[in-house]
Amino acid sequence: MLVLNINGDIHRLDIEPETPMLWALRDEIGLTGTKFGCGAGLCGACTIHVDGVATRSCLLPASDAVGKTVLTIEGLGAKRLHAVQKAWIEADVPQCGYCQSGQIMAAASLIAQKSAPTDADIDETMTNICRCGTYPRIRAAVHRAAELAKI
Amino acid sequence: MTAHLTRRLFVTSSLSAAGGLMIAVAAPALANGAPLAAEPWSPESPAHAADEINAFVVVDPDNSILIRIAKSEMGQGVMTSLAMIVAEELECDFARVRVEYASANRNLVDGNPYQSMGTGGSSSVRRSRVFLQQAGASARTRLIAAAAARWGVGPEACVARAGSVWHEASGRSAAYGELAPEAAKISLKPEPAIKTPEQFKLIGTRAARLDTPLKVNGEAKFGIDTRVPDMVYAAVANCPVFAGKLKSFDEAAIKDRRGFIAVVPVENGVAVVADRFWRAKEALAALPIVWDFGEAAAANSATFRADYRAALDGPLVDAVDRGDAASAFLGAAKIVEAVYEAPHLAHAPMEPLNATAHWRPDRIDVWMGTQFPEEAIKLAAKTGGVDPRNVHLHNCFLGGGFGRRSVNDELRQAVQVSKAVGKPVKLVWTREEDIQHDRYRPQAALRLRAALGPDGLPKAFEFRTAVGSILRSLGWATPANGIEPMAVEGLSNVPYRVDGLKVGFALKNTHVPVMFWRSVGSSQNAFAVESFIDEVAHAAGKDAYEFRRALLRDRPDFLAVLDKLADKGDWGKPIKKGAARGLAIHEAFGTIVGEIAEVAVSDKGEVRVERVVACVDCGHVVNPLNVEMQIESGVLYGLTAALFGQITIRDGRVEQSNFHDYEIARMADSPVIETHFALSGGAKWGGIGEPGTPPIAPAVANAIFAVTGKRIRSLPLKNSTLGA
Numbered sequence: 001m002l003v004l005n006i007n008g009d010i011h012r013l014d015i016e017p018e019t020p021m022l023w024a025l026r027d028e029i030g031l032t033g034t035k036f037g038c039g040a041g042l043c044g045a046c047t048i049h050v051d052g053v054a055t056r057s058c059l060l061p062a063s064d065a066v067g068k069t070v071l072t073i074e075g076l077g078a079k080r081l082h083a084v085q086k087a088w089i090e091a092d093v094p095q096c097g098y099c100q101s102g103q104i105m106a107a108a109s110l111i112a113q114k115s116a117p118t119d120a121d122i123d124e125t126m127t128n129i130c131r132c133g134t135y136p137r138i139r140a141a142v143h144r145a146a147e148l149a150k151i
Numbered sequence: 152m153t154a155h156l157t158r159r160l161f162v163t164s165s166l167s168a169a170g171g172l173m174i175a176v177a178a179p180a181l182a183n184g185a186p187l188a189a190e191p192w193s194p195e196s197p198a199h200a201a202d203e204i205n206a207f208v209v210v211d212p213d214n215s216i217l218i219r220i221a222k223s224e225m226g227q228g229v230m231t232s233l234a235m236i237v238a239e240e241l242e243c244d245f246a247r248v249r250v251e252y253a254s255a256n257r258n259l260v261d262g263n264p265y266q267s268m269g270t271g272g273s274s275s276v277r278r279s280r281v282f283l284q285q286a287g288a289s290a291r292t293r294l295i296a297a298a299a300a301r302w303g304v305g306p307e308a309c310v311a312r313a314g315s316v317w318h319e320a321s322g323r324s325a326a327y328g329e330l331a332p333e334a335a336k337i338s339l340k341p342e343p344a345i346k347t348p349e350q351f352k353l354i355g356t357r358a359a360r361l362d363t364p365l366k367v368n369g370e371a372k373f374g375i376d377t378r379v380p381d382m383v384y385a386a387v388a389n390c391p392v393f394a395g396k397l398k399s400f401d402e403a404a405i406k407d408r409r410g411f412i413a414v415v416p417v418e419n420g421v422a423v424v425a426d427r428f429w430r431a432k433e434a435l436a437a438l439p440i441v442w443d444f445g446e447a448a449a450a451n452s453a454t455f456r457a458d459y460r461a462a463l464d465g466p467l468v469d470a471v472d473r474g475d476a477a478s479a480f481l482g483a484a485k486i487v488e489a490v491y492e493a494p495h496l497a498h499a500p501m502e503p504l505n506a507t508a509h510w511r512p513d514r515i516d517v518w519m520g521t522q523f524p525e526e527a528i529k530l531a532a533k534t535g536g537v538d539p540r541n542v543h544l545h546n547c548f549l550g551g552g553f554g555r556r557s558v559n560d561e562l563r564q565a566v567q568v569s570k571a572v573g574k575p576v577k578l579v580w581t582r583e584e585d586i587q588h589d590r591y592r593p594q595a596a597l598r599l600r601a602a603l604g605p606d607g608l609p610k611a612f613e614f615r616t617a618v619g620s621i622l623r624s625l626g627w628a629t630p631a632n633g634i635e636p637m638a639v640e641g642l643s644n645v646p647y648r649v650d651g652l653k654v655g656f657a658l659k660n661t662h663v664p665v666m667f668w669r670s671v672g673s674s675q676n677a678f679a680v681e682s683f684i685d686e687v688a689h690a691a692g693k694d695a696y697e698f699r700r701a702l703l704r705d706r707p708d709f710l711a712v713l714d715k716l717a718d719k720g721d722w723g724k725p726i727k728k729g730a731a732r733g734l735a736i737h738e739a740f741g742t743i744v745g746e747i748a749e750v751a752v753s754d755k756g757e758v759r760v761e762r763v764v765a766c767v768d769c770g771h772v773v774n775p776l777n778v779e780m781q782i783e784s785g786v787l788y789g790l791t792a793a794l795f796g797q798i799t800i801r802d803g804r805v806e807q808s809n810f811h812d813y814e815i816a817r818m819a820d821s822p823v824i825e826t827h828f829a830l831s832g833g834a835k836w837g838g839i840g841e842p843g844t845p846p847i848a849p850a851v852a853n854a855i856f857a858v859t860g861k862r863i864r865s866l867p868l869k870n871s872t873l874g875a
Binding site for chain 2: 015020033034038040042043045072073076085088093094095096097101122132136137139
């Protein structure tokens with residue numbers, strides 16, 4: 001039995017310890033906002049926060065999250081929209097939307113670490129794949145989110 | 152998740168005979184993340200009346216408007232742009248508009264109220280606009296008539312505005328919500344005229360997408376997010392060599408694993424079913440499988456490449472033979488000739504293919520994202536042995552389409568597995584299955600020749616292509632004239648003025664399945680033609696922009712785009728050392744797009760596309776914001792392919808397997824992208840989902856030539872050595 005703290009809720013899961021967090025979230029708990037994209041840590045669609053750090057959940061054994069705090073897209077703006085989510089709406093970022101949970105979680109982690117990320121920071125940190133080509137809008141939205149977070 | 156089972160509450164179901172107003176209380180479809188009505192439409196549904204003609208508009212008593220969207224939302228913005236078209240005529244407050252998918256089952260059973268729901272060919276606005284305007288106009292006119300009848304005044308004395316009908320003379324007004332039940336009983340003869348573009352108020356404005364809020368908080372439901380009671384999961388292995396067969400498997404090796412339910416042979420492969428997807432996937436990886444690869448196990452891309460090049464020597468079928476090209480070549484002052492090559496490409500939408508099917512002897516329910524809902528229903532029905540009338544498709548948001556979700560191989564397998572295990576099954580392809588079992592953009596070779604006159608301008612072109620037949624690969628019929636349009640689009644309609652044009656093609660299929668990939672034939676043909684024009688311009692010693700201007704003198708629409716592009720894209724202006732601009736212009740799906748790419752090439756040969764300026768003539772624009780987003784999208788989709796994209800075959804199977812070797816442009820690769828308009832208006836309504844893609848590869852390749860002097864004639868660029 002794994003005991004996991006996800007979005008502030010305690011979940012007791014009877015699963016194999018090596019089950020990737022991605023599938024624990026999606027299939028055990030029903031938090032489907034975290035997406036399966038590649039299963040190999042290459043695309044970032046499954047990005048969540050573990051103890052505040054952006055983490056690709058498809059490669060993270062659920063047992064490794066025991067004793068840690070896990071935040072998913074559903075928890076990010078649960079009380080009120082996060083600055084990144086607001087900026088995403090302002091900048092009209094999503095197209096198909098499938099990668100955006102991961103993009104937003106990556107961006108939230110970035111601006112938590114760097115209050116005013118540069119374009120180079122964004123290039124280096126925002127490595128999630130988007131097939132719809134929302135990168136220029138993501139870049140603008142990350143800058144905007146950094147401003148909103150200061151307000 | 153029991154939402155799927157909750158019957159939708161309709162308090163009123165009166166429907167008029169004449170056109171599209173249905174009055175009901177609707178579940179807030181987008182508010183709960185599911186774009187489809189909770190309960191699928193059926194002939195017995197209280198929402199349905201036998202005399203209904205169309206069903207796009209629902210007005211709630213609280214004055215909110217539900218508009219049904221009969222095209223699939225895969226990121227291209229149809230949920231917003233199609234709703235805007237209806238709302239334009241309806242004269243309602245767009246902020247109070249909600250949308251949901253129209254029912255494909257209803258379309259199939261009820262006489263096509265939504266016409267074709269197939270989503271592709273950049274056609275949603277182009278092919279739906281008139282009947283969507285009509286649906287909105289019809290609803291508005293009947294709401295006015297209802298108010299006029301209530302007040303005992305003539306309808307011409309009333310106006311509809313912002314979701315209410317107003318009688319200015321008496322100062323009375325009534326909101327749509329209160330008028331709707333009466334309006335629904337009114338028949339109109341004749342149907343009202345629809346607005347002309349100069350009357351538009353909503354169309355042409357920048358409207359935020361209606362689906363954005365759901366896509367920033369994880370609420371949007373894609374097919375892969377489906378959860379239905381009693382559901383089990385399937386992972387599938389398709390035969391590694393296309394057209395190979397499953398010989399045997401050893402179920403005993405995995406039957407004791409936790410959660411294991413069954414091994415089920417399916418079309419093209421074998422599925423493992425378990426109580427969780429992860430367990431199914433792991434069990435499949437441990438399953439010993441024996442395949443019969445067949446003859447194709449010897450095939451490889453190097454052979455294909457040689458075969459396609461050889462096929463350019465003929466025999467060819469003529470798609471165009473206009474003027475006297477042969478004489479022009481005999482009398483030419485100079486002949487320019489070049490061969491271009493394009494590889495197979497995977498679509499790789501971010502959401503891996505998946506389908507959830509619940510087969511029962513008399514009914515199938517399907518949850519997935521598909522570009523062709525009616526075809527999905529027919530496929531499920533045929534596979535499951537159920538009348539199509541009893542197949543209910545719950546279309547979801549598509550996590551990218553780009554053509555891939557036009558043919559639903561995953562659905563056939565999901566129905567097979569559900570039937571075998573007697574439960575609802577969510578079948579998910581891994582990324583490896585997606586990359587290795589796509590239906591690919593065809594590989595192609597092209598030979599382009601130009602006969603130049605003494606003035607340096609071409610007098611004739613001869614274009615040849617050898618390419619895989621999409622129609623043959625899909626088992627679809629070739630048009631009666633024997634010409635496969637996808638093979639020659641972008642070649643046959645080359646806009647440049649010449650005296651003679653000859654376009655020939657050789658269709659040459661391998662065992663690799665091929666299909667529609669964003670912009671289809673234009674994706675490779677524009678690369679060849681627009682690179683070649685650049686070559687010809689250089690051979691003639693002329694500027695690439697001025698050269699095109701001279702050849703486009705009969706095409707004011709092209710010239711308008713080209714001139715604005717050159718202006719906005721700083722053509723001819725200084726640029727930093729080691730960088731240059733490249734230009735390309737192409738018409739596809741009724742829309743002309745020109746692009747200028749600013750490209751830097753380092754001493755080591757590293758290519759960096761820094762800025763792309765696009766200019767668009769799609770005639771009219773429904774939502775400029777969405778057009779900009781689609782141009783950005785088209786540019787980046789094409790840029791990924793230009794820089795990195797290639798699927799190669801070795802021993803009959805695809806060599807690439809995931810994003811480490813099927814690379815996708817990322818943030819650091821992404822240029823600044825600017826979109827400008829040179830709209831010709833008039834009767835022209837062009838598509839926008841695809842036309843941004845074709846020009847980017849030649850624009851980048853032409854810029855690279857300008858920097859390095861090296862001509863790129865084969866994609867992707869990563870295979871070219873550009874450094875010292």
